[in-house]
Amino acid sequence: MDPKESFGNLIPDPLNKKLQQEGVPFSELRQASNVPEKLVEQIYRLWRSGTLRIERNWNGILDQPSNIPYSNSACLLPDDRLYLGISSLLHCWKIATWNVNSIRTRLPLILQWLKEHNPDVVCLQETKVEDAQFPVWELQQAGYESVFSGQKSYNGVAILSKHPIRDEQRGFRNGYDPENARLIAATVSGVRIVNVYVPQGQTTESEKFQYKLNFFAELIQEIRKYRKSESAFAIMGDFNIAPTAEDLSDPASMRNKVSFHPEEHALLAELKEIELSDLFRKFDQRSGQFSWWDFRTRGFERDAGMRIDYILANSVLTSSCQACIIDTEARAQDRPSDHAPVIAEFNL
DNA sequence: ATGGTCGGTGGCCGA
Numbered sequence: 001m002d003p004k005e006s007f008g009n010l011i012p013d014p015l016n017k018k019l020q021q022e023g024v025p026f027s028e029l030r031q032a033s034n035v036p037e038k039l040v041e042q043i044y045r046l047w048r049s050g051t052l053r054i055e056r057n058w059n060g061i062l063d064q065p066s067n068i069p070y071s072n073s074a075c076l077l078p079d080d081r082l083y084l085g086i087s088s089l090l091h092c093w094k095i096a097t098w099n100v101n102s103i104r105t106r107l108p109l110i111l112q113w114l115k116e117h118n119p120d121v122v123c124l125q126e127t128k129v130e131d132a133q134f135p136v137w138e139l140q141q142a143g144y145e146s147v148f149s150g151q152k153s154y155n156g157v158a159i160l161s162k163h164p165i166r167d168e169q170r171g172f173r174n175g176y177d178p179e180n181a182r183l184i185a186a187t188v189s190g191v192r193i194v195n196v197y198v199p200q201g202q203t204t205e206s207e208k209f210q211y212k213l214n215f216f217a218e219l220i221q222e223i224r225k226y227r228k229s230e231s232a233f234a235i236m237g238d239f240n241i242a243p244t245a246e247d248l249s250d251p252a253s254m255r256n257k258v259s260f261h262p263e264e265h266a267l268l269a270e271l272k273e274i275e276l277s278d279l280f281r282k283f284d285q286r287s288g289q290f291s292w293w294d295f296r297t298r299g300f301e302r303d304a305g306m307r308i309d310y311i312l313a314n315s316v317l318t319s320s321c322q323a324c325i326i327d328t329e330a331r332a333q334d335r336p337s338d339h340a341p342v343i344a345e346f347n348l
Numbered sequence: 349a350t351g352g353t354c355g356g357t358g359g360c361c362g363a
Contacts, residue, residue, distance in 0.1 A: 101363080102355055126363085128356065153356050154363095200363055208362095240363095295353040295363085302349075338354075338363075 019084035027078035049162045053083040093346045095121040097236040099339035103127040123195035125238045127156030149181040157184045176218045196237040201258040216267040232317040246287035247307035276312040279324035292339045320346045
């Protein structure tokens with residue numbers, strides 16, 4: 001186990017082992033460390049991230065101990081028993097992607113949604129906020145660390161995580177398109193995650209469409225290095241491309257239009273050649289499953305939309321995937337984003 | 349549903 005996801009040298013080895021077997025009372029664990037402040041800090045971090053499980057029986061008052069979930073105000077009692085990553089449930093790992101269309105306007109909905117779904121990692125697009133105004137504190141209170149790359153008014157991407165975030169990378173490695181905050185990558189629990197907001201493209205005649213095609217070509221180059229990677233990898237986000245006729249409500253009228261154009265499909269195919277699977281389609285082959293609905297034409301109310309948000313995973317990660325869904329309930333809330341979250345679950 | 353509705357901004361743009 002990664003030291004950052006356990007106690008490393010903070011406690012003697014036998015206790016590390018005991019934590020994974022019969023559990024250790026909080027008081028015993030604290031006494032065993034010569035740096036108790038650091039130990040307690042790490043205990044709370046692991047509790048928050050779900051690596052550590054807490055059982056409480058109130059000094060024997062309860063016959064069956066109860067599991068104490070982490071919360072911002074939760075405290076440990078001396079006789080609480082601590083367990084480290086032994087339940088198979090604790091290895092269940094959930095990731096999501098969501099174009100939130102302004103994180104500031106959507107924050108109440110996002111916080112409620114995080115509480116309800118309890119994902120480990122969330123990729124957000126269209127945060128529309130400069131880094132100085134990013135709601136770091138509010139997300140921290142909800143149990144999430146965040147890394148982000150934003151700008152005024154447009155674009156903006158972020159990765160939220162209940163676990164330590166490493167090797168953050170903003171934008172393209174070759175420096176392409178630095179003025180648009182559309183790409184951010186990070187590693188969480190050993191999984192490399194690339195979060196992308198692909199340009200929408202407006203119309204095929206516009207320069208914005210050429211920008212979309214160029215951007216996508218650069219994206220393919222960017223993630224080429226993950227080809228045949230032996231470690232888990234996913235690229236997820238708002239791709240602004242409906243992959244097939246099953247992924248939009250009126251394919252005939254959308255033929256050769258932006259978001260359903262042969263040139264876009266060719267690029268998407270090229271991206272997927274990097275041995276990537278569209279996780280949603282591993283589990284659901286139905287047509288009419290959308291992740292975006294137009295505000296203007298009341299698309300959601302008419303059940304007319306497109307599936308343009310997805311999670312593409314390499315074979316290592318795909319093989320551990322247990323489910324992938326689109327959470328249309330989030331789109332049905334008051335003051336929703338025009339996109340719904342896509343959620344995938346894994347047994348890592 | 350070829351119009352309309354959102355969100356950010358500060359006078360119209362992007363989706």
